[in-house]
Every structure is written in C-alpha cells, then in structure tokens.
Amino acid sequence: MQNEWPLWEIFIRGQHGLSHRHVGSLHAPDAETAVRNARDVYTRRSEGVSIWVVEAAQITASDPDAKEAMFEPAEDKVYRHPTFYDIPDDAGHM
Amino acid sequence: MSGNTNASLFEFLLRQGDNTLVLGQRLSEWCGHGPVLEEDIALANIALDLVGQTQLWLALACEVEGTGRSADDLAMLRDVWDFRNLLLVEQPNRDFGMTILRQFLFDQWHLLQLHALAESSEDRVAAIATKAEREVRYHVERSSEAVIALGDGTEESHGRMQGALDRLTPYIGEMFEADAVDAALVRDGVAPEPARLKPAYDSAVAAVLSEATLSMPSVPVAQTGGRSGKRHTEHLGHMLTQMQWLQRAYPGAEW
Incomplete structure (x- = not known):
C-alpha cells in the first residue's frame, strides 16, 4: 500500500545485554519516530537501555530456498568446533 | 504550618492531581x-504516566488534609464542582489532531511547571515533580514532533491542526492565572508564580508552531474557571459519569 508507513526492524540492548537483539518490527513515517514508537511498544517494561531501528527494506536477507546450499555443508564438519581441545582451568569460561 | 497555608497547599495539590487525572x-x-x-x-x-502522577499528587493532598480520605476517594467520589483541573484538559478528544494539540499545549506548560516545582521548598512536592519531570520531558518531545508532522503535513492534516489550535487557544490563558492560593504558595516558596512561566511557554510553543506552519489566533478573552472551581465546561461532568460509574454503582468495590 502506497499510503502505509514503512516497516522498521527494532533492535534493543537489554539491561545486562552486550549486544542489540531483534525484538520485532513496527511502522513509522521516519527513523526518529520509529525510535520513539519502539520506546513505547517494546521498552514499557524496562526491557532496554538502547534502541536501534533499521528500515526493513534496507535489510538484505539470505534466500530461504537456498538453505541447503548455504548451511548444510557445515553440518558434517565437526572439526570446525573447538571441542577437541583441552581447555586449561585457568582459562575460565570461553 | 498554619491552617491557612495547609489549605492553600491542599488546593494546589488538587489542581496538580486533577490536571493529570482528567487528562489521563x-x-x-x-x-x-x-x-x-x-x-x-x-x-x-x-x-x-499521568494517572501515576495523579496517585502521588492526590495521596499527598490527603496527607495534607489529614481527614482520612484516600486518593481514590478524591478521584472517584468528588463531583464536578470540586475538581480543580484546567479547562483545557477536560476538553473532549474529538479527532486525533485535537487530542495531540491539547496534549502539546498542556505538555509544554507541564514541563516548565514541574521543572520549577523540582526546586520547591516543600520537599514532598519537589520529589513528585522531579520524578514526573522525567516522564513529561518525553511527553513534550512526542507531542511536539506530532504537531510538526501533522501541521506541516497534508492539506487535510494541516487544516485539522489549525482548527484544533483555533478551538483550544482560548484555554491557554488559565495556566498563567493566579489567585490567593498561588500568592500563599509563592510566598512560602512552594510553587512558582504562574505568570513567571509564560515567556518560556510562549517561545517554546511559538517555535513548534512555526515549524508546524500553524498560526496562533488572537484571543481577546481567556476561558477560565477550572482551576478555581468556579465553572467547568459541560464536558467534565459527562467524563466523570464514565470514570466514576463503578464506584457510584458499587460503593467501595475493590479489585
């Protein structure tokens, strides 16, 4: 629809979160309004300390139909996981 | 505190709480x-946010009054003539533009007033104002941006916003009115003189209206009577019948 506001994807960093996470999407006429709307729609229960908005049309996504070629080849390459190393206790949580 | 000062403070707290209650x-x-x-x-x-602020103002009003009434009693069991809100906030929503413009005219004043009240000599008033100011800072940002977007929007939205401004401008003057209650509060350092907020209000409002391509009509006489309780508009009574019906029909009902 021509008259509809563009869709924005909303990313929020929580109180103790290290990175912004995708929480949902909403409509807004411009980026600043999208931030304010995100504040009202997604942080009313103290969910966040920082908001990013990205116009959905600006996101390039992988093709769901190409899933097999994109992701399956990694499945049988277990040697890529660092599970074959003994981690010294001193190294702590990795 | 003398009885007279207490009565003035109570009246002031009703004005504060009734503004936020009615607009909320x-x-x-x-x-x-x-x-x-x-x-x-x-x-x-x-x-x-506004109803939350109401709870704080009216609870303090009850504490000052000291007769055992609760904030709920004040909100749900008073009739029109005992309300002390500005006429502006009781005006009906009508369309979205009217709602936003009413909000904008109130928010700009509300922020200035709370900012001044945060310095109140009465600690309990200063504490509520400090908390409320943070919320209202956002309200101002939101309503101002909406006024600009709609005023400087389409022909349709511009026309509606100008119509709303023409209709609501007569209610601005009441915000800066003062009576004996205000004089007592100013003397005690509890609240600012209402007229002192006017220059900042006028320039803040003018800046947004100019960006919104809206023009303030000239109004010869301000509509007043809400904060003094002398004469509310017909709309408040209708609103109260909705807001208060449950307590009226089922006295003392609780969740």
Whole structure:
C-alpha cells in the first residue's frame, strides 16, 4: 500500500545485554519516530537501555530456498568446533 | 504550618492531581481506538504516566488534609464542582489532531511547571515533580514532533491542526492565572508564580508552531474557571459519569 508507513526492524540492548537483539518490527513515517514508537511498544517494561531501528527494506536477507546450499555443508564438519581441545582451568569460561 | 497555608497547599495539590487525572482519563479513552497500533500504545503509556502522577499528587493532598480520605476517594467520589483541573484538559478528544494539540499545549506548560516545582521548598512536592519531570520531558518531545508532522503535513492534516489550535487557544490563558492560593504558595516558596512561566511557554510553543506552519489566533478573552472551581465546561461532568460509574454503582468495590 502506497499510503502505509514503512516497516522498521527494532533492535534493543537489554539491561545486562552486550549486544542489540531483534525484538520485532513496527511502522513509522521516519527513523526518529520509529525510535520513539519502539520506546513505547517494546521498552514499557524496562526491557532496554538502547534502541536501534533499521528500515526493513534496507535489510538484505539470505534466500530461504537456498538453505541447503548455504548451511548444510557445515553440518558434517565437526572439526570446525573447538571441542577437541583441552581447555586449561585457568582459562575460565570461553 | 498554619491552617491557612495547609489549605492553600491542599488546593494546589488538587489542581496538580486533577490536571493529570482528567487528562489521563481523556487519553485512556483512545485505548483500542488509536489510528495505528504504535500511537495507541504511546497514548496509553502517557495516560498511565499521568494517572501515576495523579496517585502521588492526590495521596499527598490527603496527607495534607489529614481527614482520612484516600486518593481514590478524591478521584472517584468528588463531583464536578470540586475538581480543580484546567479547562483545557477536560476538553473532549474529538479527532486525533485535537487530542495531540491539547496534549502539546498542556505538555509544554507541564514541563516548565514541574521543572520549577523540582526546586520547591516543600520537599514532598519537589520529589513528585522531579520524578514526573522525567516522564513529561518525553511527553513534550512526542507531542511536539506530532504537531510538526501533522501541521506541516497534508492539506487535510494541516487544516485539522489549525482548527484544533483555533478551538483550544482560548484555554491557554488559565495556566498563567493566579489567585490567593498561588500568592500563599509563592510566598512560602512552594510553587512558582504562574505568570513567571509564560515567556518560556510562549517561545517554546511559538517555535513548534512555526515549524508546524500553524498560526496562533488572537484571543481577546481567556476561558477560565477550572482551576478555581468556579465553572467547568459541560464536558467534565459527562467524563466523570464514565470514570466514576463503578464506584457510584458499587460503593467501595475493590479489585
């Protein structure tokens, strides 16, 4: 629809979160309004300390139909996981 | 505190609490009817901020009055003539533009007033004002941007916003009116002289209206009578019948 506001994807960093996470999407006429709307729609229960908005049309996504070629080849390459190393206790949580 | 000072403080607290109560109730009428989901939630959030502030102001009013009435009693069991809100906030929602413009005219004043009250000599007043100011800073940002977007929007939205401004401008003057209650509060350092806020209000409002391509009509006489309780508009009574019906029909009912 021509008259509809563009869709924005909303990313929020929580109180103790290290990175912004995708929480949902909403409509807004411009980026600043999208931030304010995100504040009202997604942080009313103290969910966040920082908001990013990205116009959905600006996101390039992988093709769901190409899933097999994109992701399956990694499945049988277990040697890529660092599970074959003994981690010294001193190294702590990795 | 002398009895007279107490009575003035009580009256002042009613004015504070009734402004936020009546406007909060008006905004909550939009819940589920907003033009888009995002605005619907935003208006409900602001309504809840205002009702939350009401609880603080009216609870303090009861404490000052000291007769055992509760904030709920004041909100739900008083009739029109005992309300002390500005006439502006009891005006009906009408369309979204009118709602936003009413909000804008109130928010700009509310922020200036709370900012001054944060320095009040009465600690309990200063504490409520400090908390409320943070919320209202956001209200101002939101309503100002909306006024600009709609005023400087389409021919249709511009016309509606100018119509709303023409209709609501007569209610601005009451914000800066002063009576004996105000004089007592100013003397004690509890609240600022209302007229002192006017220059900052006029310039803040003018800046937004100019960006919104709206023009303030000249109004010969301000509509007053709400904060003094002398004469409310016909709209407040209708609003109270909705807001208070449950306590009236089922006295003492609780969750």
